[in-house]
């Protein structure tokens with residue numbers, strides 16, 4: 001920026017295993033979103049390597065990177081980013097259409113995924129006809145559409161009230177139990193405890209990396 005170099009993350013050595021449910025947390029500006037973007041091949045590191053499913057993200061051409069993000073990564077954003085003119089089902093179908101699936105199969109897959117996230121009765125609703133929590137569930141169904149190796153979420157509960165946020169984290173827990181690999185970013189240390197592993201960043205580095213013990217009664 002203005003000729004100055006900002007080192008957003010540095011010296012990070014991390015392995016996320018298949019089936020893991022990890023939260024990245026830490027104060028504003030510590031590099032959480034940057035790390036998530038590196039994992040999702042949205043950004044490429046200036047030095048160091050990011051391997052996803054054995055593939056070095058820096059080795060991808062632009063076309064390969066687009067294909068990689070479409071097929072290997074599901075991304076969920078704080079502000080949902082659904083297409084406002086499309087129904088819930090059509091939003092989930094979009095990445096499937098991009099991946100070349102025919103219309104009949106995409107409709108069936110969208111119905112199945114929206115059922116999974118608890119919105120089987122909201123297929124034809126547009127985003128404005130859905131609550132924030134419901135919109136985030138549509139965004140999760142969309143992110144899962146192409147069976148990604150890795151689901152990434154940046155402050156997924158940031159726009160939701162506390163109760164809705166808790167229910168969304170329960171859905172993440174369900175995804176984890178069903179074998180998905182999930183990494184989400186949150187600045188909220190309490191929200192981070194919903195994960196199985198909490199990676200805390202400070203000033204672009206890993207300050208701690210701890211397993212969360214199962215809560216009593218869980």
Ligand SMILES: Nc1ncnc2c1ncn2[C@@H]1O[C@H](COP(=O)(O)OP(=O)(O)OP(=O)(O)O)[C@@H](O)[C@H]1O
Nearest residue numbers: 001006007008027028029030031032033034035187
């Ligand atoms: N495109 C960019 N150009 C220059 N500096 C950037 C850029 N993106 C991020 N940074 C800087 O890199 C550092 C890490 O930013 P990042 O967005 O990863 O932090 P964060 O932990 O996600 O913060 P927040 O919780 O506030 O979203 C910050 O100092 C930020 O100012």
